[in-house]
Amino acid sequence: MDRDHWYDAGLPHVWLPYAQMKTMRPPLAVARTDGCRIVLRDGRELIDGIASWWTACHGYNQPHIRSAVERQLATMPHVMFGGLVHEQALTLARRLAALLPGDLERVFFSESGSVAVEIALKMALQYWRNRGHPSRSKFIAFRGGYHGDTTGAMSVSDPDSGFHHMFRGVLPRHTLMALPRVAEGKELLSGEIERHPGQYAAIVVEPLVQGAGGMVFHDEVTLRALRDVADRYELLLIFDEIFTGFGRTGAMFACQEAGVVPDIVTLSKALTGGTLPLAATVARRHVFEAFWSDDPKKALMHGPTYMGNALACAAANAALDLFEREPRLAQVRAISEQMARELAACQELPGVKDIRVKGAIGVVEMERIAELDALRARFVQEGVFIRPFGNVIYLTPSLTITPDELTTLTSAIARVIR
Ligand SMILES: Cc1ncc(COP(=O)(O)O)c(C=O)c1O
Numbered sequence: 001m002d003r004d005h006w007y008d009a010g011l012p013h014v015w016l017p018y019a020q021m022k023t024m025r026p027p028l029a030v031a032r033t034d035g036c037r038i039v040l041r042d043g044r045e046l047i048d049g050i051a052s053w054w055t056a057c058h059g060y061n062q063p064h065i066r067s068a069v070e071r072q073l074a075t076m077p078h079v080m081f082g083g084l085v086h087e088q089a090l091t092l093a094r095r096l097a098a099l100l101p102g103d104l105e106r107v108f109f110s111e112s113g114s115v116a117v118e119i120a121l122k123m124a125l126q127y128w129r130n131r132g133h134p135s136r137s138k139f140i141a142f143r144g145g146y147h148g149d150t151t152g153a154m155s156v157s158d159p160d161s162g163f164h165h166m167f168r169g170v171l172p173r174h175t176l177m178a179l180p181r182v183a184e185g186k187e188l189l190s191g192e193i194e195r196h197p198g199q200y201a202a203i204v205v206e207p208l209v210q211g212a213g214g215m216v217f218h219d220e221v222t223l224r225a226l227r228d229v230a231d232r233y234e235l236l237l238i239f240d241e242i243f244t245g246f247g248r249t250g251a252m253f254a255c256q257e258a259g260v261v262p263d264i265v266t267l268s269k270a271l272t273g274g275t276l277p278l279a280a281t282v283a284r285r286h287v288f289e290a291f292w293s294d295d296p297k298k299a300l301m302h303g304p305t306y307m308g309n310a311l312a313c314a315a316a317n318a319a320l321d322l323f324e325r326e327p328r329l330a331q332v333r334a335i336s337e338q339m340a341r342e343l344a345a346c347q348e349l350p351g352v353k354d355i356r357v358k359g360a361i362g363v364v365e366m367e368r369i370a371e372l373d374a375l376r377a378r379f380v381q382e383g384v385f386i387r388p389f390g391n392v393i394y395l396t397p398s399l400t401i402t403p404d405e406l407t408t409l410t411s412a413i414a415r416v417i418r
Pocket residue numbers: 112113114115117146147148149206211212240241242243244268269
């Protein structure tokens with residue numbers, strides 16, 4: 001098959017994400033990736049500003065991850081996790097439990113972030129059922145939040161964040177509140193729970209950064225307030241660290257930065273260094289103990305077919321090796337300082353509303369972006385892959401990006417806005 005044939009013959013048969021297929025610009029054809037670069041079929045090279053939706057934290061085609069996956073492929077690509085276990089998954093579970101704070105120690109594997117969130121919600125619901133409180137079936141979530149595109153995940157996301165407005169009214173109804181950024185917010189949250197005694201199962205939040213809902217930051221005080229309220233009213237606290245986990249905000253996990261131990265945490269994205277799909281829902285001991293019983297009905301009834309996939313777990317173990325061996329968190333600090341310095345140049349440009357940086361996340365918020373697709377195309381002309389959404393232009397590069405590559409990204413943003 002010649003080089004163009006696969007594109008022209010295949011494109012009419014795929015349905016692309018978040019895209020109006022009729023009016024969208026044709027997608028870029030990628031031939032390969034390398035480090036922080038995406039190489040297009042026509043030979044152009046783009047410096048990647050978002051690391052494939054925040055997954056490729058060690059850069060693309062990382063040799064250590066690649067050889068771990070190749071070794072695993074030769075031995076056993078996959079085996080079902082029902083009744084069978086294997087070294088890569090058990091080793092990964094042990095390592096995640098050791099890395100996470102407190103007694104977050106039981107790891108339930110799945111294959112995508114949204115499914116990890118579904119599992120967290122089911123765990124919370126069944127936790128209360130198993131303990132004899134079936135009426136505790138509602139969740140409190142926050143405006144600006146995004147937790148994935150499956151039904152349960154959508155039901156705890158903000159429909160106004162630009163993803164799920166079409167499904168308003170048909171999803172399970174939970175409670176969406178403003179994040180308690182100040183003392184008054186904490187009181188509002190407590191008031192809501194007190195008005196509905198015995199109804200709430202858990203609070204769900206993206207800690208420190210609400211990502212896909214607009215790259216909005218909050219601080220540790222907010223997370224500690226959530227922990228206090230959850231403790232006071234005996235609700236479970238779920239941290240969705242699918243975006244923030246693995247160094248993105250500056251610590252290995254946002255919960256560590258905040259000094260808060262949630263009851264359940266979800267992980268995915270950078271877990272395999274962007275190599276293979278894998279997610280984990282990790283529960284504290286007391287959550288797991290609510291399922292520990294002689295009664296088979298109290299078991300957690302969930303089991304994705306590709307759960308604990310051996311290739312993906314091998315990639316994740318290799319990705320964790322790199323966090324141990326290489327100075328990733330120091331690199332995040334350097335990226336953070338450089339982004340803050342260089343993006344400051346955009347402050348005075350027309351239409352810029354706010355510049356903010358947290359860890360390896362750099363955001364230029366615009367008053368509005370009229371033509372998203374045109375803006376995305378301009379970035380490609382500049383030799384960079386940056387994918388603004390809503391009114392936000394953001395960078396979440398690989399944590400291994402070089403200073404020169406990062407400058408190419410920040411200066412492309414300044415040039416394009418100007
Ligand atoms: C915080 C958060 N939760 C959940 C998800 C959903 O993950 P996935 O796209 O792997 O289903 C995302 C994806 O962007 C996310 O950022």
